[in-house]
Amino acid sequence: MGAIDSQHEKESPIFLLIFLFLVFLLFLHSYIAMIVGGVVLTRVIEIVLFVIFITILVFSFSTAHKDE
DSSP states (O other), X not given: OXXXXXXXXXXXXXXXXXXXXXXXXXXXXXXXXXXXOOHHHHHHHHHHHHHHHHHHHHHHHHHHHHTO
């Protein structure tokens, strides 16, 4: 049981960070659309930002797991 609890505690920040990033994109969406001038291009920019964010998370947390 202890291993499951500690594993859940390590995964919680990942989901919290993803949620906060999606909320950030939700608020940023209208500003990106105003600057870029199109909804389709805005979606592409948001997807690229999300992929970069997920990649950074994966690499940062994968090195933390190697230390164990």
